[in-house]
C-alpha cells in the first residue's frame with residue numbers, strides 16, 4: 001500500500017473506524033476518503049456493486065449557497081432495518097427526490113443569488129409587518145404607557161408570527177433592557193426561549209439584528225425556522241463565503257444576520273456602515289459561555305468580541321444617539337464564567353443581568369454504573385432503548401443474546417485487588433492516566449501519539465461544522481407556509497428521539513453501528529466524519545427519520561427539537577456545564593424526558609487530551625472533579641446539584657423525578673471506626689516523617705528499596721489502605737472503593753486534604769490530616785459519624801472478594817510455591833491483555849510527546 005493509501009487509512013481510523021475496515025475499504029474503492037467512508041458505512045456484506053459517492057454527486061458544496069429553504073418532507077419512518085449508509089446520501093440524491101434541506105436546494109424563484117438584479121434584491125427586502133415596525137423613540141421613552149404599548153406590539157408579533165401567546169417574564173425583562181438601550185446578560189435554562197429575546201427587536205424596529213453564533217449547524221437551524229415565521233435571515237460562517245450574500249447582508253437585506261465570531265470581527269467596517277444606513281437594533285452573542293476560558297466550551301474568537309462594544313458606541317459613531325445594545329445569552333455559566341463574560345466583552349457598567357432559574361422541571365436525571373469502554377456493555381445498557389424502538393423484539397433478542405454471552409466472559413468490574421493496587425495505582429499517577437486512553441485506543445498494538453489522541457476526541461466544536469459556509473433564507477410568504485407538512489412529533493407509534501453522547505469518535509461510530517445492527521435507525525455524528533454526512537444526519541434528525549444519534553460534543557449546542565425524549569451520556573462528561581448543556585436538548589416540548597448518565601463508577605474519570613494552559617488544566621480538573629462527585633452522589637437531588645452548580649439557590653429542594661428523589665438515599669452508615677482508623681494511620685505516618693530521622697519511617701513500614709522509599713515518603717491513599725488491611729483484621733476484606741469513597745467524604749468535610757495542594761486530581765491522592773480532622777477524629781470516640789455511602793462505596797459492597805494485605809501479597813511472590821500457584825492461576829484465567837510497561841521518561845523527549853502540556 002503506498003503513502004497516500006496509508007494516509008486515507010489513517011484518516012479513517014481518526015474518524016473512528018476500525019483499522020481493518022479502513023484497509024478493506026481502501027483496497028476496494030481506492031484512495032478517495034469519501035468513497036471509503038461510504039463503503040464502510042454501507043457495509044461490506046451488501047450485495048450489488050458499490051457505487052462510489054464521487055461518481056454520483058458533485059462535491060461542490062459551496063455551489064448550494066444562497067438558496068431558500070423549503071419545508072422538509074416528513075416521513076413517518078420506514079419499517080425496514082436501517083444502516084448508517086441511509087444517513088449518508090449525496091446532495092444529488094436529495095435533489096432528485098425533491099428533498100430540500102436548508103440551502104441545499106435551489107428555489108427557482110430565488111436561484112439568482114450569484115447575480116442579483118435590483119428587482120431580485122427588492123424581493124429579499126425585509127418583510128416587515130406594517131404593524132410590527134415600531135419607532136424606536138416611542139419604544140424607549142420610558143413611560144409605562146409606552147412600555148405597555150411595545151409589549152402589546154410584541155404580543156401581536158408573537159401570536160401572528162410565532163404562534164406563541166405571550167412573553168415569558170425573563171424575555172420581557174431582557175426586551176425592556178434592550179428598549180432602554182442597555183447591555184444585557186441573559187442567563188436562562190436550556191429551551192427556555194432565549195432566541196426570541198434577540199429575534200423580536202428586528203421585528204419591532206425594522207433595523208437589523210446581528211447574532212453571533214458558534215456553529216454553522218446552529219445558525220442554519222435558526223435561519224430555517226425564522227424563514228417559516230416569515231422572517232428573512234442569513235448566516236455567514238468563516239469558510240469561503242458567497243460575497244453576494246455578505247454584500248446583501250451589509251446592505252440590510254435580511255432582518256437577522258447570523259455570523260460566526262471569526263467573521264464578525266472582519267466585518268466591523270461594513271457593519272458600521274450598515275448601522276448608519278439601515279440601523280442595527282442589537283448585537284446578540286448567543287452561547288456566550290464560549291467567551292470564557294473557565295467555561296466548558298471556550299472559543300478563543302469569542303474573546304475578541306469586545307470589539308463590538310468598542311466600535312458601536314455613540315461616543316465613536318456620531319450618527320448614533322445611543323450605543324448599539326449588546327445582549328449575551330447562555331444557559332450554562334457558573335458565577336465565575338458570568339463575571340468573565342461581562343469583563344471579556346467589555347460590556348458597559350450598567351449591563352443588566354437577567355437571571356432565571358436553570359432548573360428544568362421535566363428532566364428526569366439518573367446515574368448508572370457501566371463499563372462503557374467495553375463493547376460488551378452495549379447489550380445490557382441499551383436493551384431498554386432497543387425494546388423501546390424495536391418492533392421485531394424477538395429477532396433482535398437473539399442477536400443481543402449472543403452479544404450478552406460474549407460480554408459475560410469479558411466482564412470485569414474493575415475492582416482493584418492487591419495486585420492492581422501495586423501495579424496500577426502506585427506506579428501510575430493521574431497525569432499518566434490521561435495517556436492511558438492512548439493505550440486503550442491503540443487499535444494496532446502500537447502506542448499512539450498524543451497528537452493522534454487529540455484527533456480521537458472532539459474537544460472544541462469547529463464553527464464550520466458543515467459543508468456550507470453561508471446561506472440565506474427568505475421570509476416565506478403565508479401562502480407557502482400552508483403547504484408545509486408539519487412533522488407530527490406526537491405520533492402514536494413514534495417514541496421520540498434519543499441522543500447518545502460519547503467521549504470519543506470511535507465510540508460514536510461503534511455504538512451507532514451496534515444499534516443499526518440490532519435494527520434501530522441510528523447514525524453517528526462526530527467532527528471527523530464527512531461534513532456532508534453530518535448535514536444529512538441533522539436533516540434526518542429534524543425530520544424524525546432517525547431514532548438515535550450517537551454523537552460526540554460536536555452535536556448539541558442550541559439544538560432545538562421538541563421531541564427528544566432521552567439523552568444518554570455513555571461515559572463521563574468532562575464537566576457539569578457540558579453535561580447540562582447536552583442534557584438540555586431533551587424535553588423541549590415541556591413533556592417528561594429522561595437524562596441518564598452511564599459511567600464507570602469504580603474509576604475516576606480522566607481528562608481528555610487537549611491543548612490547555614496551566615490555569616486551564618487546573619480548571620479542567622476542577623470541572624471534571626465536580627462531575628465525578630455528581631456521579632458519586634447518592635443522597636442529594638440531582639437537579640439540585642446541577643442548578644446549584646450554576647450558583648442558583650434551588651428553592652424547590654427536590655425535583656421528585658431523579659433517581660435519588662425517587663429511590664431515596666441509601667441507609668445512613670456509621671463510619672466512625674473506619675474514619676478514625678484511616679485518620680490515625682495517616683496522622684501516625686506524618687508524625688513519624690516529621691519527628692524521626694529520614695530512615696525511620698521506611699524501616700517501620702518494612703520498605704526497603706529506594707523506589708518504595710520515595711513513594712512512601714509521599715504515600716498515597718492506597719498505601720494507607722494496605723496498612724489498615726495489614727494491621728486490622730476486621731477491615732482486611734473491606735474493598736478499596738469503600739475507602740476511596742470514605743476518603744472523599746472526609747475530604748469534603750475537611751478532615752483531610754491533598755498534600756501538595758494540587759488541584760490537578762479528580763480524587764484525593766496524597767493525604768494530609770487537617771486541624772479540623774484532628775479535633776474530630778484523632779481520638780477514640782464512640783460518637784457516631786453517620787454518612788450516606790456514595791456510589792463507589794455501594795458498588796464495593798456488591799463485590800464478594802477477599803484481600804490479602806499489601807505486604808503479605810508482595811511477600812508471597814518471593815515464595816517459589818506461592819509464585820508457581822499464582823502464575824498457574826494467571827495462565828488458566830484469561831486476563832485482559834496487559835501492554836508491556838514502557839519506561840517513563842521525563843525531560844525534553846517526554847515533553848515532545850505531550851503537546852497539550854508544553855504550554856504549562
Ligand SMILES: Nc1ncnc2c1ncn2[C@@H]1O[C@H](COP(=O)(O)OP(=O)(O)OP(=O)(O)O)[C@@H](O)[C@H]1O
Nearest residue numbers: 164166167168190191192193194195196331558560
Ligand atoms: N414565550 C414563549 N412561550 C412559549 N414557547 C416559547 C416562548 N419562547 C420560546 N418558546 C419556544 O421555546 C423553544 C426553545 O427556544 P430556544 O431555542 O430559543 O431556547 P434556548 O433558550 O435558546 O435554549 P438553548 O439554551 O438550549 O439554546 C422554541 O421552540 C420556542 O418556540
Ligand SMILES: [Mg+2]
Nearest residue numbers: 194195286558
Ligand atoms: Mg439557544
